[in-house]
Amino acid sequence: MAEEKKLFKVTIDNITIEVEPGTTILNAARMIGSQVAPPAMCYYSKLQGSGGKCRTCLVEVAAGSTADPRPMPKLVASCRTTVMDGMVVKNTTSEKVLDARAGVVEFLLINHPLDCPICDQAGECDLQDLSYAHGSESTRFEFQKRIFEKHDLGPYIQLHMTRCILCYRCVYVADQLTSKRVHGVLDRGERSEIATYIEKALDNDFIGNVIDVCPVGALTDKTFRFKNRVWFTKPVDAHRHCTKCCGRVRLWLRGNEVLRVTTRRDKWGEVESLPDGTPGWICNECRFEKKHVSSWEIDGPTRIDRHSVIAQGHYVDLEIPNDPLVKVMHGNKPRLLLDIHSVSEVNKPGIDLAALPGPPTSKVYDQGNDKKE
Amino acid sequence: MSRKLLLEKAHVEGIRNYDVYRREGGYSSVEKALKSMAPDQITDEVKKSGLRGRGGAGFPTGLKWSFLAKPAGVPRYLICNADESEPGTFKDRYLMEYIPHLLIEGLIVSSYALGSNRTYIYIRGEYAWIVGILEQAIAEAKANGWLGQNILGTGFNCEIYVHPGAGAYICGEETALIESLEGKRGNPRIKPPFPAVKGLWDCPTVVNNVETLAAVVPIINLGAEEYLKIGIGKSTGTKLISACGNINKPGVYEIEMNISVEEFVYSDEYCGGIAGGKKLKACIPGGSSVPILPANLLLKTAKGETRYMNYESLSDGGFATGSMMGSGGFIILDEDQCVVRHTYTLAHFYRHESCGQCSPCREGTGWMERILKNIEYGKGKMSDIDLLWDVQRKIEGNTICPLGDAAAWPVAAAIRHFRDEFEWHVLNPEECLKRNYGLAHYADPRTPAVA
Ligand SMILES: Cc1cc2nc3c(=O)[nH]c(=O)nc-3n(C[C@H](O)[C@H](O)[C@H](O)COP(=O)(O)O)c2cc1C
Ligand code: SF4
Ligand code: SF4
Ligand code: FES
Numbered sequence: 001m002a003e004e005k006k007l008f009k010v011t012i013d014n015i016t017i018e019v020e021p022g023t024t025i026l027n028a029a030r031m032i033g034s035q036v037a038p039p040a041m042c043y044y045s046k047l048q049g050s051g052g053k054c055r056t057c058l059v060e061v062a063a064g065s066t067a068d069p070r071p072m073p074k075l076v077a078s079c080r081t082t083v084m085d086g087m088v089v090k091n092t093t094s095e096k097v098l099d100a101r102a103g104v105v106e107f108l109l110i111n112h113p114l115d116c117p118i119c120d121q122a123g124e125c126d127l128q129d130l131s132y133a134h135g136s137e138s139t140r141f142e143f144q145k146r147i148f149e150k151h152d153l154g155p156y157i158q159l160h161m162t163r164c165i166l167c168y169r170c171v172y173v174a175d176q177l178t179s180k181r182v183h184g185v186l187d188r189g190e191r192s193e194i195a196t197y198i199e200k201a202l203d204n205d206f207i208g209n210v211i212d213v214c215p216v217g218a219l220t221d222k223t224f225r226f227k228n229r230v231w232f233t234k235p236v237d238a239h240r241h242c243t244k245c246c247g248r249v250r251l252w253l254r255g256n257e258v259l260r261v262t263t264r265r266d267k268w269g270e271v272e273s274l275p276d277g278t279p280g281w282i283c284n285e286c287r288f289e290k291k292h293v294s295s296w297e298i299d300g301p302t303r304i305d306r307h308s309v310i311a312q313g314h315y316v317d318l319e320i321p322n323d324p325l326v327k328v329m330h331g332n333k334p335r336l337l338l339d340i341h342s343v344s345e346v347n348k349p350g351i352d353l354a355a356l357p358g359p360p361t362s363k364v365y366d367q368g369n370d371k372k373e
Numbered sequence: 374m375s376r377k378l379l380l381e382k383a384h385v386e387g388i389r390n391y392d393v394y395r396r397e398g399g400y401s402s403v404e405k406a407l408k409s410m411a412p413d414q415i416t417d418e419v420k421k422s423g424l425r426g427r428g429g430a431g432f433p434t435g436l437k438w439s440f441l442a443k444p445a446g447v448p449r450y451l452i453c454n455a456d457e458s459e460p461g462t463f464k465d466r467y468l469m470e471y472i473p474h475l476l477i478e479g480l481i482v483s484s485y486a487l488g489s490n491r492t493y494i495y496i497r498g499e500y501a502w503i504v505g506i507l508e509q510a511i512a513e514a515k516a517n518g519w520l521g522q523n524i525l526g527t528g529f530n531c532e533i534y535v536h537p538g539a540g541a542y543i544c545g546e547e548t549a550l551i552e553s554l555e556g557k558r559g560n561p562r563i564k565p566p567f568p569a570v571k572g573l574w575d576c577p578t579v580v581n582n583v584e585t586l587a588a589v590v591p592i593i594n595l596g597a598e599e600y601l602k603i604g605i606g607k608s609t610g611t612k613l614i615s616a617c618g619n620i621n622k623p624g625v626y627e628i629e630m631n632i633s634v635e636e637f638v639y640s641d642e643y644c645g646g647i648a649g650g651k652k653l654k655a656c657i658p659g660g661s662s663v664p665i666l667p668a669n670l671l672l673k674t675a676k677g678e679t680r681y682m683n684y685e686s687l688s689d690g691g692f693a694t695g696s697m698m699g700s701g702g703f704i705i706l707d708e709d710q711c712v713v714r715h716t717y718t719l720a721h722f723y724r725h726e727s728c729g730q731c732s733p734c735r736e737g738t739g740w741m742e743r744i745l746k747n748i749e750y751g752k753g754k755m756s757d758i759d760l761l762w763d764v765q766r767k768i769e770g771n772t773i774c775p776l777g778d779a780a781a782w783p784v785a786a787a788i789r790h791f792r793d794e795f796e797w798h799v800l801n802p803e804e805c806l807k808r809n810y811g812l813a814h815y816a817d818p819r820t821p822a823v824a
Contacts, residue, residue: 103767
């Protein structure tokens with residue numbers, strides 16, 4: 001008789017699930033669903049050794065296991081902590097977790113340029129999502145932000161370190177997908193930077209995948225830079241016969257023009273697994289050189305989560321939203337919702353921005369108001 | 374007079390040389406251990422002795438050794454942590470420089486106990502001249518049959534290698550040290566797995582401090598029973614303290630852990646009192662990472678009891694009113710020192726030494742340094758003090774390795790005990806550039822010695 005595998009029971013935010021031993025808390029939470037899954041900025045299930053660094057996935061372990069129900073003294077990184085039988089985990093139900101997570105988001109943002117308006121990643125950026133969910137609306141950091149020069153990593157990829165959150169995912173890609181290791185981290189602490197030693201171009205067939213694993217806009221596709229906002233492009237899944245890779249990609253179209261080619265992403269923002277279970281990484285040729293629809297066989301439109309901003313330019317399965325405003329306005333369509341000058345502090349008079357020693361903060365504006373009164 | 378176990382012979386003329394060291398009774402613990410004891414017996418003896426790690430955390434050494442996984446056919450490694458980069462700590466340097474054979478002797482016995490045939494000394498790069506001293510000692514030990522193949526005919530083989538680091542404090546953290554030893558960037562690993570299971574080249578590994586491993590020699594020579602009698606409670610044996618700052622006699626002292634802090638600071642046998650007849654203001658009793666204590670809480674605990682120089686007493690009161698033994702770097706600040714300036718200096722150090730792997734430490738250490746700089750230079754705001762408190766709170770406990778905590782604790786303790794001094798800087802932006810705050814209410818309970 002085949003021996004039955006013992007499963008571990010774990011309870012996350014009051015929901016219990018049984019998982020195989022060796023499963024991490026994060027993956028157990030993902031099995032339950034996105035409502036309890038902690039955010040992950042550095043962990044990437046398809047990259048060995050990833051995770052543990054960004055600390056956004058910290059959770060509280062209220063009970064270690066049935067055998068030893070003591071709580072763990074510190075918050076733990078759920079992406080690198082495996083479950084025990086009878087473990088009780090608190091994610092969003094823990095004040096401590098939410099407080100620490102807000103701290104991590106703040107740390108990630110203090111040196112981030114917040115240049116979303118000109119960043120190619122905007123609209124599909126994990127840091128935007130994270131800040132929206134856990135960040136605060138103003139900053140307490142009143143110093144010069146860290147700035148790096150932009151670097152070209154070969155002909156197709158640009159590195160803009162200023163936006164990097166040092167998740168190390170690209171380092172693992174370079175390490176695990178390519179044969180030469182010329183991509184790493186130089187210097188340390190807040191001066192750490194992703195680098196290819198002495199400007200060595202990364203001419204490896206699979207290096208383009210670093211763009212897809214980058215959670216922010218630090219690594220961007222030079223063939224797509226500034227061409228369009230992602231939410232104006234229409235994603236479709238497509239494939240071609242490729243001798244180097246699986247050839248299964250996502251095309252980002254504007255009309256019949258292929259603006260960008262990427263890997264297909266799953267629900268967690270990671271590259272989709274192929275039917276055989278291996279990750280569907282794509283080669284540079286498919287990514288950078290096949291920019292004609294005629295090179296591809298279209299499989300069909302990509303399913304987009306309706307919460308994603310990309311859904312706004314995408315019309316598959318679209319439900320016409322029930323607009324409550326029309327209802328309360330007796331069938332009239334709203335014309336002007338808000339007067340921009342009443343919400344934007346930037347337009348408040350009486351503040352000489354040039355005279356400020358540093359970047360303006362909400363405090364500066366408050367003081368400006370006081371003076372007026 | 375404290376009993377000396379480690380530095381007793383450190384000043385015998387020529388003790389650095391093998392012949393003198395041997396004549397003074399050196400390497401007898403190797404003879405005793407290899408000829409009459411099984412490896413596990415040595416581990417038991419170390420366990421019984423109550424020896425606690427001297428590298429900072431104070432973890433019981435015997436217990437650590439007993440955790441070492443011993444799968445068949447897999448090599449095991451012992452690594453001696455000689456990275457000693459904590460500001461204020463310079464005891465290992467002293468030991469290695471003056472009596473290097475003691476460390477080599479301890480390493481041979483410990484390697485035998487743990488089954489390590491290749492043992493490494495990872496030494497901080499700035500101790501370049503000590504590398505030569507250690508290598509000479511190793512060569513001499515090998516020439517005299519204490520290292521190499523089939524040592525003392527027991528069939529035990531052991532080689533010791535010295536590996537200099539490249540100047541990073543973080544490489545003193547045991548898993549960063551292992552990464553560095555493997556030739557990689559010195560980033561701490563995420564634990565578990567712990568080195569006892571997966572350490573150097575994924576093999577079971579023990580990392581111990583220089584002083585810890587040297588202390589194995591007297592434990593074997595005297596026996597655990599005797600060793601246990603020295604010291605007090607869970608602080609057994611002797612401890613090296615590197616004393617510095619505004620004292621009359623800075624230096625490395627070997628103490629029995631039952632003397633009071635007051636005796637240590639003021640007696641002529643040790644620090645010899647505060648320099649220049651000034652008053653004691655504050656002290657960092659265990660290296661830069663541990664909480665700073667004002668004079669009134671240093672000599673007596675919050676309960677009014679005498680504070681002693683040992684693990685339990687120094688941490689009496691927790692972080693609210695106590696500190697830690699840490700790595701034994703004892704830093705004294707007199708009445709003319711500025712706590713804000715001092716905290717800023719430490720924050721600068723931790724910002725510079727963070728490996729940058731995890732966000733709270735990478736970003737938070739730099740943020741704290743900048744806020745502290747503003748306060749120190751009269752550009753701070755009252756709200757900055759609370760901000761500083763909040764930033765350190767969000768780093769502490771949320772990082773991969775304890776460097777994050779080590780950066781947060783000094784800031785927290787400085788605000789906890791010296792908040793008035795921070796506020797004074799904010800309220801007197803011009804005066805704080807010209808003079809220091811002075812003693813205020815944490816006055817030295819003792820009358821100053823008349824010079
Ligand atoms: C940032 C950091 C730096 C450290 N530096 C040292 C060091 O220089 N020397 C040392 O012995 N231990 C150092 N440690 C402690 C080691 O990680 C480890 O606990 C110690 O070597 C264990 O030895 P022990 O049990 O003999 O104390 C450091 C820890 C951290 C987190
Ligand atoms: S460049 Fe992107 S993928 Fe690489 S470490 Fe930075 S944020 Fe992560
Ligand atoms: S706490 Fe600091 S030094 Fe330690 S791993 Fe994190 S970033 Fe590196
Ligand atoms: S996702 Fe777990 S620490 Fe980054």
